[in-house]
Amino acid sequence: MASDYSGPGVEAELTGTLGGEAGYGTLYTARAASTGGRSGRVTTDDGLLDLEIRVPEQLGGPGGAPNPEQLMAAAYAACFHNSLTLVAGRAGVDATDAGVEAAVELRRRGRQDDYVIGVDVTVHLPEVDPRLAGRIVEQAHEHCPYSRALLGNVEVGLHLA
Template sequence: MAYVTKATTKGGRNGRAMLDDGGLALAMALPKELGGAGDGHNPEQLFALGYSSCFGQALLVLGKKHGIDAQVAKVTCEVTLNTDGGFSLSAELKVSVPGADKAKVQALVEEAHTVCPYSKATKGNMPVKLTVV
């Protein structure tokens, strides 16, 4: 085992979420789009932050192999909470690498999707679209 973290939430989507080590605590709130006040954070936002960061690290690990300076890569993760027929998630990862060949970036993105822990966790569980911009 390399790393373990724990978080605890009280009050669900309208409560408070905190890391057990006290390093981060957030007010949670149902988004306005779902009838809430929207005056806090929600799980989809946190998932988007984590996935974009994790995927960016996968790009950094593989960038040299693909001849790409992944230090300048920008990863945007758009997470959608779908409410049709029950609740489910979908995501789109938008990757840009200024000055890099788009075909090389596409190959890098596809390989990063095979090593990123978030990509592995979502594989077969939710749709994830990869877009090179």
Template structure:
């Protein structure tokens, strides 16, 4: 297993997707199902949280990759959007997650290798790796 650099600890209470999350000093809010899933949409949902984490992590990875390739980050500031979905499983049992991440750059036409920078960031980004199933995870009683 890899050497830990940081661990976030967040606890869910209440109804899970219709409950509350708290922890890590800065997280303390209600979680609510989106209107599309029968909720009131008055809170954050798990898919939005994953999309936020993925876009932020990917943007950081992309900027590192840009620097490694001598691309001026300030002149080509990236903007990263993650779309993350919950879907019905085709088997009819349960749900599956899916996502798409897209990056665009300021003055993108001036970057010859923009697409390869994005692909390299996708290979490097820890959240991208985890979403591809490359995370060391476990479950148990607390």
């Protein structure tokens, strides 16, 4: 049996329409603020997120707290997973045991101050034919709002585990 999801915005996410009208309408707005950048704090306007941010040890910082790349990886994995569940359900595939991992890389191009982001998404769709799973992953990538936001700006690698 396929997973059923009937939350707000499903049709908008899958078809690019909202309420039968062409285009998009705002369903939700998240607001966050940063003080101190990579060595500071991020908070949301509702107070549900209030995190100290630190530069990771790999970049010469103290580590010991989340960093922007980790937050982006977590958000992308969750959003992609939702799109995967929706697309799989439409294909009659049960994605209950699916898993999504996102790796966000901070990359430097030549100059010291020229940085870009790279993303790798690995999807686990156990017990699904690999060809069908591959099609579902590609469709989820086409429909995921985060994937679309990054389109043309960020290199995103898709992997089926």
